[in-house]
Amino acid sequence: MMKEPQVKVGILFAPKIEFSLAGNYLISGKAINGMPINGMPINEKVVNEKSISEKPVNGMLMSEKSVNEKPISERSVSEKLISEKSVSGKQVVVYDQGCILWQGEKYEQLSFECKNEQEDSFELEDVTIGIDFHWERKENQRFQGSLDIIVENDRLTAINVISVEGYLTSVISSEMSATASLELLKAHAVISRSWLLANMEGATDKPVIPSDSCTANSDGEKIKWYERDAHTHFDVCADDHCQRYQGITKASTAIVREAIEATRGEVLTYNGEICDARFSKCCGGAFEEFQYCWENIRYPYLTKQRDSLNQTALPDLSKEAEAERWIRTSPDAFCNTQEKQILSQVLNNYDQETTDFYRWKVTYRQEELSSLIQKRSGTDYGQIIDLVPIARGTSGRLWKLKIVGTKKTQIIGKELEIRRTLSQSHLYSSAFVVDKSDLKDGIPATFTLTGAGWGHGVGLCQIGAAVMGEQGHSYDTILLHYYKEASIHKLY
Numbered sequence: 001m002m003k004e005p006q007v008k009v010g011i012l013f014a015p016k017i018e019f020s021l022a023g024n025y026l027i028s029g030k031a032i033n034g035m036p037i038n039g040m041p042i043n044e045k046v047v048n049e050k051s052i053s054e055k056p057v058n059g060m061l062m063s064e065k066s067v068n069e070k071p072i073s074e075r076s077v078s079e080k081l082i083s084e085k086s087v088s089g090k091q092v093v094v095y096d097q098g099c100i101l102w103q104g105e106k107y108e109q110l111s112f113e114c115k116n117e118q119e120d121s122f123e124l125e126d127v128t129i130g131i132d133f134h135w136e137r138k139e140n141q142r143f144q145g146s147l148d149i150i151v152e153n154d155r156l157t158a159i160n161v162i163s164v165e166g167y168l169t170s171v172i173s174s175e176m177s178a179t180a181s182l183e184l185l186k187a188h189a190v191i192s193r194s195w196l197l198a199n200m201e202g203a204t205d206k207p208v209i210p211s212d213s214c215t216a217n218s219d220g221e222k223i224k225w226y227e228r229d230a231h232t233h234f235d236v237c238a239d240d241h242c243q244r245y246q247g248i249t250k251a252s253t254a255i256v257r258e259a260i261e262a263t264r265g266e267v268l269t270y271n272g273e274i275c276d277a278r279f280s281k282c283c284g285g286a287f288e289e290f291q292y293c294w295e296n297i298r299y300p301y302l303t304k305q306r307d308s309l310n311q312t313a314l315p316d317l318s319k320e321a322e323a324e325r326w327i328r329t330s331p332d333a334f335c336n337t338q339e340k341q342i343l344s345q346v347l348n349n350y351d352q353e354t355t356d357f358y359r360w361k362v363t364y365r366q367e368e369l370s371s372l373i374q375k376r377s378g379t380d381y382g383q384i385i386d387l388v389p390i391a392r393g394t395s396g397r398l399w400k401l402k403i404v405g406t407k408k409t410q411i412i413g414k415e416l417e418i419r420r421t422l423s424q425s426h427l428y429s430s431a432f433v434v435d436k437s438d439l440k441d442g443i444p445a446t447f448t449l450t451g452a453g454w455g456h457g458v459g460l461c462q463i464g465a466a467v468m469g470e471q472g473h474s475y476d477t478i479l480l481h482y483y484k485e486a487s488i489h490k491l492y
């Protein structure tokens with residue numbers, strides 16, 4: 001068994017960072033000592049060397065060696081321990097010409113290492129939360145573990161170095177409701193841990209690609225999918241881009257701690273690799289497969305299936321007639337529920353109005369739809385004549401849709417691009433059928449989309465999993481229902 005790894009979480013990015021240390025922290029760092037400043041943070045050199053020497057694999061099951069190596073190699077850079085003494089209390093670090101200015105001295109990097117993760121904590125001031133959301137604001141946040149300060153993009157980055165299990169306790173506490181069943185929380189703990197450890201292994205190997213470079217364009221087709229950009233100097237960020245992490249700002253609940261402890265070190269694996277354990281809000285009754293949402297790779301553990309244990313028959317939803325019948329009816333499935341007590345377990349800031357996402361409807365007037373599509377896609381199609389389903393995946397989700405306009409006709413995909421193009425934010429899903437009405441000279445006055453599910457529908461269905469937990473199914477039954485060929489493996 002390997003040792004529990006530590007995760008580096010990028011928390012705060014600013015020219016000036018203020019924090020206070022509650023407890024005694026050991027300082028290590030690399031002082032500049034009057035040497036010429038090249039402005040290059042030390043971590044960057046290490047990362048570059050690593051990325052050349054290691055083979056570019058993502059999500060490989062980590063050997064004991066590779067897990068232990070990473071923190072040590074990055075830590076060993078601080079050969080010049082600047083002091084053995086410990087500090088506590090209020091601290092200010094300021095970006096200054098490629099360096100960190102702290103207590104009148106310049107450093108290339110600084111670490112404030114806690115002596116005891118359970119007892120020591122530090123508070124970071126003015127952490128931005130909800131980046132790019134309407135509720136974006138700043139608040140002070142408290143963290144366990146150590147604090148690294150590095151130079152990045154002409155400012156400072158505050159990185160929290162913390163045990164994986166400590167990190168997961170915080171993440172599950174802020175993403176899940178404390179009213180969730182223990183088995184649902186345990187299932188989520190295994191998924192979050194799998195995601196994190198696969199990410200840490202791949203983090204420095206993965207090229208940083210802009211998210212919409214994943215495109216396959218040909219005449220009349222614009223097929224695009226979105227992957228999360230990897231971070232260079234830390235494993236994950238604290239925002240929704242990775243997983244929302246607020247340290248111990250909000251107290252964790254006993255049931256979350258119990259779920260983390262009960263599944264300590266457990267991940268989903270397939271053929272010795274950690275699974276890409278994707279999940280979404282509601283599959284709509286059938287699982288989507290990976291290749292219809294992202295890169296054209298088929299993962300055997302993300303396979304089509306009915307979201308049910310007793311109803312196993314699943315029609316071929318890639319066929320238009322079958323998809324239409326499926327979407328216009330409300331077949332039996334775990335996630336076919338409107339029970340508020342269950343929905344509130346998985347929906348953050350749960351809105352009482354939105355209970356109708358197993359099957360939903362959206363209606364647009366012609367002017368609304370044509371200006372929406374122009375605004376969202378940047379393409380002027382003119383008036384919209386038709387939205388034609390071209391290709392559907394295994395859950396009935398469209399991954400190719402033809403937009404027929406008076407000025408332009410084009411096929412777009414994959415599912416997220418379709419959802420972004422047809423809504424101010426995101427359409428619930430791309431599993432929909434289209435009804436046109438009040439045609440004048442071949443131009444419909446209204447379009448009604450009737451749809452199924454919420455999100456991409458690949459992997460675990462959160463609403464379905466919540467129902468399974470309520471019905472008394474154990475977390476391994478839940479996980480192996482949604483990730484069929486996978487197994488649960490204890491790494492530490």
Ligand SMILES: [Zn+2]
Nearest residue numbers: 236237241242
């Ligand atoms: Zn991130």
Ligand SMILES: [Zn+2]
Nearest residue numbers: 283335461464
């Ligand atoms: Zn479902």
